[in-house]
Amino acid sequence: METVTPNFKKERPRYFFKEWRKHRGLTQEELASRIGVSASSVSQLENGKQGFTDSTLEAYAWALGCNPGDLLMRNPLEENAMWSIWEDAMKADPARQQQIVDYARFLLGKAS
Incomplete structure (x- = not known):
């Protein structure tokens, strides 16, 4: 052994x-x-x-x-790390940020 x-x-x-x-x-x-x-x-x-x-x-x-x-x-x-996408989204205007959140929720099956 x-x-x-x-x-x-x-x-x-x-x-x-x-x-x-x-x-x-x-x-x-x-x-x-x-x-x-x-x-x-x-x-x-x-x-x-x-x-x-x-x-x-x-x-x-x-x-x-x-x-x-x-x-x-x-x-x-x-590249393409989730946090980097988040940082880019935070630079967008509030209406665009809401679109991003809504789309992410849709993709995750959590649309309201």
Whole structure:
């Protein structure tokens, strides 16, 4: 019988700092300047070599025009993601927004 050795090495969580920076069209230097840190710190954070605090997360979110949770859970470069459609819909005028909601409800079988 073959013995299997478990792998207890923790994998790093996947965050989206780099993707949000690219989504906003910023270089590491430009983002660093907005936050008041070095470009090296931005690079280390993006590559998972440096951790972050709540205040760091809030500073990045402010500088990138998103919510802190977005940096942890949403890849802005993912095409056709539901949240990106939502963001586009929120930019529409109120009448168009209502049309979008009505159509989505219809497609989901929840038309009123």
